[in-house]
Amino acid sequence: MGCSICTVISNKPVAEGLYLMSVEAPGICSTALPGQFVHVRTGDVIDPLLRRPLCINRIDSGNGTLDLLYRVVGRGTAALAGKKPRDPLDVLGPLGNGFTVRGNFRNALVIAGGMGIAPMFFLIDELIRTEKYVTLLWGARTAAELFVSSADFAPGGLTLHTATEDGKAGHAGYVTDLLASILEQLSDAGSARAYTCGPVPMLKTVQKIMSGRGIPVEASLEERMACGIGVCAGCSVNTVQGKKLVCKDGPVMNLMEIVYDE
Numbered sequence: 001m002g003c004s005i006c007t008v009i010s011n012k013p014v015a016e017g018l019y020l021m022s023v024e025a026p027g028i029c030s031t032a033l034p035g036q037f038v039h040v041r042t043g044d045v046i047d048p049l050l051r052r053p054l055c056i057n058r059i060d061s062g063n064g065t066l067d068l069l070y071r072v073v074g075r076g077t078a079a080l081a082g083k084k085p086r087d088p089l090d091v092l093g094p095l096g097n098g099f100t101v102r103g104n105f106r107n108a109l110v111i112a113g114g115m116g117i118a119p120m121f122f123l124i125d126e127l128i129r130t131e132k133y134v135t136l137l138w139g140a141r142t143a144a145e146l147f148v149s150s151a152d153f154a155p156g157g158l159t160l161h162t163a164t165e166d167g168k169a170g171h172a173g174y175v176t177d178l179l180a181s182i183l184e185q186l187s188d189a190g191s192a193r194a195y196t197c198g199p200v201p202m203l204k205t206v207q208k209i210m211s212g213r214g215i216p217v218e219a220s221l222e223e224r225m226a227c228g229i230g231v232c233a234g235c236s237v238n239t240v241q242g243k244k245l246v247c248k249d250g251p252v253m254n255l256m257e258i259v260y261d262e
Contacts, residue, residue, distance in 0.1 A: 004028060008087045009065060011080075014147040017072045019081050020057070026064030028094055032056050034101060034123035035220055035252040038068070038093030042076040051092065052076045053247070055119035055197075055220065069118045096251050099195055099218050101126045106191040108132045109182065109215075111206055113139040113175050113198030119220045119251075121148070123195060128157035135159045135182060139175025139198070143168040176205040183213065196255060197222070204260050211256070219255035221246045 009022040028038065039051040057069040072081050083089065101123070108127045112120045117138060127134050134157055140146050143164050150160040161178055162170030171178055175198075186192055196206050197220040210217050223235040223246040235246040238259040244250065 004091050006089045006091045008083045008085055008089050010085055011083050013081075014069075015142070015145045018145060018147070019070055019072065020147075021068045021070070021080070021083065022065055023068065023089055023091065024064060025066050025091060028056075028091065029059045029061050029064050029066055032059055032066065032094040032122075033098030034126045035098035035119050035218075036094040036096050037119075037251060038066075038091050039095060040068070040080065040092075041090035042079040048076040048079065050076070052080070053095075055251075056094065056122055057118050058121045058125065067121075069115075071115055096247060097249070099123050099220070099252050100193070100216075101130055101132075103193065104191075105193045106133060107186060107193075108134045109186075109192060109194040110134060110136045111175060111179060111194065111196040111198070111202075112137070113202040114141065115222070116196070116198030116202070116220070119197055120195070121153075124153055124158060128154045133157060133159075135161070137161050137163070137175050137178050137182060139163040139202070140165070140169075142166045146170075174202070174205075176202055176209065179206065179209050183209070183215075194218070196220075200260065203255065203258070207255055207258070207260070217255040218252050219258065220251045221253060221258075223247075223251075 004027055006023045006025040009024055011021040014020045037053050037055045039053055041051050042048055054068045054070055057067040059066045070077055072078050110120055124134050146162055146169055150158045163173055163175040164170055192215050194215050194217040203219055236243045240257045
């Protein structure tokens with residue numbers, strides 16, 4: 001972990017309110033793992049005061065660049081959307097614990113909803129690189145938010161299923177509507193591992209569907225953060241082992257150990 005003054009390469013909208021920023025950050029790229037995040041200062045040292053946690057969307061280790069996918073929801077991300085090529089960007093990271101990519105499994109099931117897609121491209125790239133076969137279930141509010149296709153990944157390693165709330169692409173409804181039927185198609189559940197990220201209602205549904213199936217499920221949790229390094233304890237979640245901090249113990253955790261309020 002370290003603090004770097006990086007350089008913005010590009011910062012473009014990919015859908016309404018959704019931006020993809022590419023940043024020159026060779027030091028971070030050399031050590032980053034899928035599922036980790038960076039803490040970005042969006043303005044000056046006073047306003048906005050707090051950094052914003054952003055998942056590492058993708059990296060190009062050869063060129064030393066990383067991508068950050070974010071939605072404009074407030075002053076901090078609005079300031080971020082105003083960044084131009086060659087602007088400096090104060091970035092702390094990489095932070096947190098990442099996904100388990102290596103292991104004795106063949107099939108990887110990735111379930112992403114909304115901004116939960118943000119950490120998944122980096123994960124999918126690494127899974128394909130390590131010769132895992134990936135099935136991606138991607139849910140979005142509109143068809144316009146499905147801004148990449150299976151052609152944007154290494155050939156032969158990914159099957160993509162989509163769901164949209166506006167019904168204009170893929171399944172009309174929620175991405176979790178697809179999950180049970182996809183699980184039934186797995187020829188060998190014992191050789192599978194699942195990964196998920198999205199809003200809490202989605203994670204709760206995934207947890208229920210996956211319960212008792214014997215497939216490990218890792219979730220990247222989305223929580224508000226202040227310090228990003230485990231000092232303020234503002235991002236705690238309940239687990240079967242007690243309270244844990246998303247920034248320090250996560251953001252990737254065992255989904256089946258998270259305790260959600262009913």
